[in-house]
Amino acid sequence: MATMKEIAQLAGVSRGTVDRVLNKRGSVSPDTERTILEIAGRLNYTPNIAGKNLAVRKKRLKFGFILFGSVDSNSFFADVVSGIKNRAAELSDFGVTVEIRETGIDAPEQQVNKINELVNLGINGLAITPINHPLVVERLRILSESGIPVVTSNSDIPDCGRLAYVGSNYYKNGETAAGLMNLITGGKADIGIISGSPHVLCHSERVAGFTDRAVKEYPNLRIIDKADNNDDDDESFSVTLAMLKEHPGIDALYLTAAGVSGACRAVCELGLNNKLSIVSFDATSSTCQLLKDGTITVTIAQQPNKQGAMPLDILLNYLCMGALPENELNYTEIEIKIRESI
Numbered sequence: 142m143a144t145m146k147e148i149a150q151l152a153g154v155s156r157g158t159v160d161r162v163l164n165k166r167g168s169v170s171p172d173t174e175r176t177i178l179e180i181a182g183r184l185n186y187t188p189n190i191a192g193k194n195l196a197v198r199k200k201r202l203k204f205g206f207i208l209f210g211s212v213d214s215n216s217f218f219a220d221v222v223s224g225i226k227n228r229a230a231e232l233s234d235f236g237v238t239v240e241i242r243e244t245g246i247d248a249p250e251q252q253v254n255k256i257n258e259l260v261n262l263g264i265n266g267l268a269i270t271p272i273n274h275p276l277v278v279e280r281l282r283i284l285s286e287s288g289i290p291v292v293t294s295n296s297d298i299p300d301c302g303r304l305a306y307v308g309s310n311y312y313k314n315g316e317t318a319a320g321l322m323n324l325i326t327g328g329k330a331d332i333g334i335i336s337g338s339p340h341v342l343c344h345s346e347r348v349a350g351f352t353d354r355a356v357k358e359y360p361n362l363r364i365i366d367k368a369d370n371n372d373d374d375d376e377s378f379s380v381t382l383a384m385l386k387e388h389p390g391i392d393a394l395y396l397t398a399a400g401v402s403g404a405c406r407a408v409c410e411l412g413l414n415n416k417l418s419i420v421s422f423d424a425t426s427s428t429c430q431l432l433k434d435g436t437i438t439v440t441i442a443q444q445p446n447k448q449g450a451m452p453l454d455i456l457l458n459y460l461c462m463g464a465l466p467e468n469e470l471n472y473t474e475i476e477i478k479i480r481e482s483i
Contacts, residue, residue, distance in 0.1 A: 144231060151180050201236045204456055205259035206449075207269040209246045209296070209341070216425040217399060217445055218243075221295065224449025232453065239453065240264065246372045247338050249274035256280050260289070265460055268452035270295040273342045277301070290459050292452040296343040304459060305466040307451045309443040309473050311343045315350020317441060317475055318395060318420050322351075323359045325418045325438050330393040333384050334367040335377060337398025347397040347422070365391055370400040377403030385411055396421040401428050405436050424476070429483050444473035 145163070149156045154173060162169050162177040163186070169177075180186075206225055208218050222241065229239040240259055244252045249272045257280075259267065267284065271277050271293055278301045285291050285302030297306040322330060334351070337344040348367070355362040365388050370377035377400025385391055385407060394417055396404050401421045408414050414436045421428060424442040431437040451471060458464045 146231065148177060148180050148184065148186060152177050202238075202265045202457070202460060203263055204237065204239045204453060205242065205256075205262070205264040205267045205269075206239055206294075206452070207242045207244060207252065207255050207259070207267070209244050209252065209270045209272055216427060217423045220425070220445035221449040224446035225453070226449075227446070228450035228453045232457065237453075237457065244272075247272070247340055249276045249340070252277050253280045256284065260284070264289065266290045266292070266456035268292045268294050268456065271298045271301065273298055273340050273345075290456055292455050294448045294452045296341055298342065305452075305455050305469050305471060307455070307471045307473075308448050309343065309475070310470075311346035312350035313472075314422070314441055314443070314475060315347040315352075315397075316354040317350075317477070318347070318397075318422075319351045319354035319359060319362065321439050321441075321477065322355075322362055322393060322395065322418065322420050325420075326362070326393055328359060329361040330418060331363050331365045331388070331390050332393045332395055333365055333381075333388065333391045334395045334397065335381055335384075335400065335404050336367065336369050337372045337400070338369055341398075344398050351395060351397075362393075370398065370403065372399040374400050374403035374406075376400065378407045379403075381407035382410065385413065391417070393418040394420070398422070401425075401431065401437070405431050408436065424478055424483065429478075432478065432480050432483060435480065438479070440478050442476040442478055444476070447473055 145156050145159045149159045152159065158169055158173065159177055161167065162174050163181060208221065225239060225241060240262060242255045242259065244255050252272050253276050256267065266289060269291065271281065278298055281291050281301040281303065291301065291303040293303045293306045295308045297308065334348060336348055339345055352364060355364065366384050368380035368384055370380055381404040394404065396419065408417055419437045421437050421440045424440060428437065428440055432440055455466045
């Protein structure tokens with residue numbers, strides 16, 4: 142969703158000038174007005190409800206946003222938080238506040254406790270990267286039925302009563318990863334899979350998409366072993382090291398979650414850097430560095446800033462206008478990155 146700030150930057154004017162043009166308040170030269178309207182049309186700008194409706198200020202809305210990973214241990218979520226904070230800063234002018242919380246990736250009870258904590262703070266809507274566990278599913282369903290809308294971000298649980306999902310099509314990402322693995326290995330590889338947690342839908346879907354595509358289209362891509370790292374670099378190092386020692390014939394790795402640096406540290410410790418074909422996800426600074434030095438062959442990015450910002454827009458429009466999101470599934474783009482493209 143384009144913002145007034147983005148239009149102002151492209152037009153070389155202040156956000157106030159853009160606001161006057163888009164809300165027909167005058168006092169802007171015809172040439173500037175034409176420029177702003179042309180840019181707004183090109184970006185498919187939809188007027189932000191916060192910028193045109195004083196009711197937003199009166200509501201004093203409060204949103205919660207729960208992430209199932211630590212920003213300190215998973216730099217991908219640092220980029221998601223950046224998207225949250227940037228949009229929250231824009232909405233703060235209209236009395237909207239956002240409370241951010243973190244939980245463990247495999248801690249459903251903790252996630253339910255954080256939901257309860259935010260409800261006690263009086264949130265009007267919740268965005269969440271949910272753990273795929275019955276406790277979380279039931280709590281989110283009760284929350285939605287009580288009138289507090291839920292938007293899932295980064296990972297999804299379709300049957301939890303949520304309004305919409307913002308994030309990757311993870312099954313399609315897995316299929317894409319299989320296609321890339323086929324290309325970079327010449328169609329033949331013995332593969333080890335390092336995933337995050339079976340309780341996280343995005344991880345299991347990445348594995349399923351990869352596996353199904355390989356079985357159907359690429360029979361010489363053989364999956365030798367799979368291990369989970371709980372999105373933790375140290376655990377990722379340990380399980381990757383053990384896997385490569387147990388299966389010395391593995392010549393490719395598929396890294397479906399965080400813990401990429403830990404897995405690559407194991408690869409380097411065994412002297413296998415630049416000898417294995419490695420497909421990973423996300424474009425964090427550490428992953429990009431591993432891509433630059435040739436340890437990782439290709440990575441697939443998933444627009445983390447959008448995953449932070451868009452859920453807030455959906456909640457805002459629903460609570461202020463009663464407007465259901467145009468799409469239930471709001472997929473981010475599949476961005477394939479190699480060393481030469483970063």
